[in-house]
Amino acid sequence: MSKVIQWINWSGSYVSTPDFIEYPSSEKELLEIIDKAKTENTTVKVVGSGHSCSLVGATKKGYLIDLKGYNQILEINTSLKTIKVAGGVSLEKICNTALENKLALPNLGTIVEQSIAGAISTGTHGSGFKREALDQSVIAFTILTANGEKKVFDKYINSEEFYTAVVGIGALGIISTVTLQLVDDFNLAIQTKSISFDEMIANVDCYKTNDYMRFWWAPHTNRVQFWTAHQTNQKTTKASTILSWYQDIFKGNIMHEFGLWITSFFPNLIPQLNRFMFASLLSKENKQITNFLDGFTLPIHVKQSVMEYGIPIENTEEVLVKIKALLDQKKYKVHMPIEVRFAPKNKANLSMAYNRDTCYIGIIAYKPYGKTMDYDAYFKDVHDLFAVYKGRPHWAKVTYYNKAELNSLYPNWKAFKDLSEKLDPNKMFVNNFLKRIL
Ligand SMILES: Cc1cc2nc3c(=O)[nH]c(=O)nc-3n(C[C@H](O)[C@H](O)[C@H](O)COP(=O)(O)OP(=O)(O)OC[C@H]3O[C@@H](n4cnc5c(N)ncnc54)[C@H](O)[C@@H]3O)c2cc1C
Known part of the structure; x- marks a missing residue:
C-alpha cells in the first residue's frame, strides 16, 4: 500500500494530503513545479508557515509547495x-x-x-x-x-x-x-492596565488618539487589559529575561495550557480559570519602552481555533455589548481573551477593512495539547451577530459565510473573481476552500 503524504498546519486544524510536497528554494524551481503541474493537469497549493486555521491553504491532491x-x-x-x-x-x-x-x-x-x-x-x-x-x-x-x-x-x-x-x-x-x-x-512606549469592560466600552473612541491601541476582554470577569502604544525615540527599558519568561512563557503559555486542558473535562471551571489567569497575568499596570518588534508581538504557543471579523468601527460598542449578552443568555463557557483591534480604511479589495474604518473582534477556542474543543455553536452564534453588521471574515480564520454572502460584503468581489479566472483559467491554484467561496 502506498504511503499517504501529509502536511499538517501549525494548529493541527487541518491535514493536507497532496500527491507531492515540494520544498523549492528558488524562483526557477517554483516555475519548474508549475510546469510539471501544467503537464500533469493537476493543482498547486503554496503554504508559508501554515499559521492559518481556516482551510485556505489546504489541499487534497496535486503539488503542495512549502516555502x-x-x-x-x-x-x-x-x-x-x-x-x-x-x-x-x-x-x-x-x-x-x-x-x-x-x-x-x-x-x-x-x-x-x-x-x-x-x-x-x-x-x-x-x-x-x-x-x-x-x-x-x-x-x-x-x-x-x-x-x-x-x-x-x-x-x-x-x-x-x-x-x-x-x-x-x-x-x-x-x-x-x-x-x-x-x-x-522607532521604539514603542507601551502602557498596559486593567479596567472594567464598561469603562472600556465608554471610552472606546480613544482608538482615535493613540498611535496603537488594542484590548483583551476576559469573558466571565468583566475585566479588560487595555494596551496602548506610541512611537518614541526614547531608549528601551530592559525587562528582566527571567521575569518575562516566568510571566509570558510559564504563566501565559505553560500554566494556561494546563488550566485549559483541565477545563476541557470540566467546562464549568472556565470562568474561574479566566478570573485566575486575568488576575495573575493581565491585571498589573505596566509601562515599558521596547523596540517595535518586541512591542507588538507576544509569544503564543498554545494552539487555537480563531474566528475574527472586521465590523464598521462605529458599531464596536454595540457589538461587544451584544456578545456579552449572548454569552450570558446562552451560558457559553468562553476561553479568554476576546481580542479587539482597530484599523483605518484600507484600499485592498479583499481586506476586512476595505473602504471602511474597522474594528476587528477575535474570539478564540484553544486546543490544549492539541485537543479540539466543541466551539461550533458559540462561533456560529457570534458569526450571526457579526453578519448583522456586515462583518467581514479574516481569511486565515473560521467563517461560516457562503459564496453569495461574501460576494455582497466586498464591493469589488467581481474584480477579484475576474482576475483569478484570467490568471488561472484552468484552476491550478483552486482548492476546496476557494471552490466554496469563489
Ligand atoms: C498564533 C497566531 C497569531 C496570529 N496573529 C495574527 C494577527 O495578529 N493578525 C492577523 O491578522 N493575523 C494573525 N494570525 C493569522 C496569520 O497571520 C495568517 O494565518 C497568515 O496567513 C499566516 O501566514 P502563513 O505564512 O502561515 O500562511 P499560510 O497559512 O501558510 O497560508 C495562508 C494563505 O496564503 C497562501 N500563500 C502562502 N504563501 C503564498 C505564496 N507564496 N503565494 C501565494 N499564496 C500563498 C496560502 O495558499 C494560503 O491561502 C495569527 C495566527 C496565529 C496562529
Whole structure:
C-alpha cells in the first residue's frame, strides 16, 4: 500500500494530503513545479508557515509547495527604505533585517512567524487607527501565474490591479517576491492596565488618539487589559529575561495550557480559570519602552481555533455589548481573551477593512495539547451577530459565510473573481476552500 503524504498546519486544524510536497528554494524551481503541474493537469497549493486555521491553504491532491526554504532577503535599499524579499521569508527575518538597518515596519500583528506571502494573502493586520496594516506597506510583488509567466503588481504603476490582487487568498498564483516600504526605526512606549469592560466600552473612541491601541476582554470577569502604544525615540527599558519568561512563557503559555486542558473535562471551571489567569497575568499596570518588534508581538504557543471579523468601527460598542449578552443568555463557557483591534480604511479589495474604518473582534477556542474543543455553536452564534453588521471574515480564520454572502460584503468581489479566472483559467491554484467561496 502506498504511503499517504501529509502536511499538517501549525494548529493541527487541518491535514493536507497532496500527491507531492515540494520544498523549492528558488524562483526557477517554483516555475519548474508549475510546469510539471501544467503537464500533469493537476493543482498547486503554496503554504508559508501554515499559521492559518481556516482551510485556505489546504489541499487534497496535486503539488503542495512549502516555502520555508525560499527565504532570502533579496535587496535592502536604505535610502529609499525599501526591502525586497522572497515570498517564504518570515516577518521576523524582515523585522530583524530592518532593525539592523535602523528601519522598521510601521505596524505588526501579534506574531511574526508567518511568511510574508502568507501574511499579505490573508490580509494580516495589527492594530492602530493611525497606522496602516501590513498589506498597505507592500509596494510591489510578483506572481508566478499558471502559465508560467512572471506578473508584476506595482502600487504606483498598475494600482487598480495591485489592490485587487494584494490580499489574494492564494487564488492568483505563487507570490514569488514582495517589496515593502519600511519607515525609520522607532521604539514603542507601551502602557498596559486593567479596567472594567464598561469603562472600556465608554471610552472606546480613544482608538482615535493613540498611535496603537488594542484590548483583551476576559469573558466571565468583566475585566479588560487595555494596551496602548506610541512611537518614541526614547531608549528601551530592559525587562528582566527571567521575569518575562516566568510571566509570558510559564504563566501565559505553560500554566494556561494546563488550566485549559483541565477545563476541557470540566467546562464549568472556565470562568474561574479566566478570573485566575486575568488576575495573575493581565491585571498589573505596566509601562515599558521596547523596540517595535518586541512591542507588538507576544509569544503564543498554545494552539487555537480563531474566528475574527472586521465590523464598521462605529458599531464596536454595540457589538461587544451584544456578545456579552449572548454569552450570558446562552451560558457559553468562553476561553479568554476576546481580542479587539482597530484599523483605518484600507484600499485592498479583499481586506476586512476595505473602504471602511474597522474594528476587528477575535474570539478564540484553544486546543490544549492539541485537543479540539466543541466551539461550533458559540462561533456560529457570534458569526450571526457579526453578519448583522456586515462583518467581514479574516481569511486565515473560521467563517461560516457562503459564496453569495461574501460576494455582497466586498464591493469589488467581481474584480477579484475576474482576475483569478484570467490568471488561472484552468484552476491550478483552486482548492476546496476557494471552490466554496469563489
Ligand atoms: C498564533 C497566531 C497569531 C496570529 N496573529 C495574527 C494577527 O495578529 N493578525 C492577523 O491578522 N493575523 C494573525 N494570525 C493569522 C496569520 O497571520 C495568517 O494565518 C497568515 O496567513 C499566516 O501566514 P502563513 O505564512 O502561515 O500562511 P499560510 O497559512 O501558510 O497560508 C495562508 C494563505 O496564503 C497562501 N500563500 C502562502 N504563501 C503564498 C505564496 N507564496 N503565494 C501565494 N499564496 C500563498 C496560502 O495558499 C494560503 O491561502 C495569527 C495566527 C496565529 C496562529
